[in-house]
Amino acid sequence: NAGVTQTPKFQVLKTGQSMTLQCAQDMNHNSMYWYRQDPGMGLRLIYYSASEGTTDKGEVPNGYNVSRLNKREFSLRLESAAPSQTSVYFCASSGSVVSGNTIYFGEGSWLTVV
């Protein structure tokens, strides 16, 4: 049982390049999330998907797009990377958090935009 798997682990991009962060979960969770973590800022929600076929903006969606490809996979795309998007990105999944389910996180993707 792998849990939440995200790739790549590390990536360096030049300003203006595009890339996609991939995420997959094997826990049959309905909800999936993308967070970014910056020093001194905690985790901020970029986008989430409450169920297959739906996506919604979180706190900091600008510059990102997402795709909920199927129940297992939720990808995050940077269309034109900017230095401000240098961060650690975490994918996560859960059952209903309102019902008391916890969120399971991937190990993170370190992205540097130069």
Add this chain to the structure above:
Amino acid sequence: SQQGEEDPQALSIQEGENATMNCSYKTSINNLQWYRQNSGRGLVHLILIRSNEREKHSGRLRVTLDTSKKSSSLLITASRAADTASYFCATVRGADGLTFGKGTHLIIQP
């Protein structure tokens, strides 16, 4: 914006001592969760307390919740060097997952 705010931002104690971290939040919640993050790793769930609960225990962890003060505390008893990590509180408001605070960085001195 962050819903929860942890206090202190950093805490350094001797091994064997107790560590207490506090979390304040702004709006009504469904439940509050605490997570731990080791350096360079993802977050791991520690404990959840529901809005109708006041105290909960799990091993060396004790969590309290005061909804009238919109605050929670996490107590780690008999700390160990392996407890060195960042600790985050997170609140649930609805279907959009959890909102995290900025975390308390805990250092246990051997």
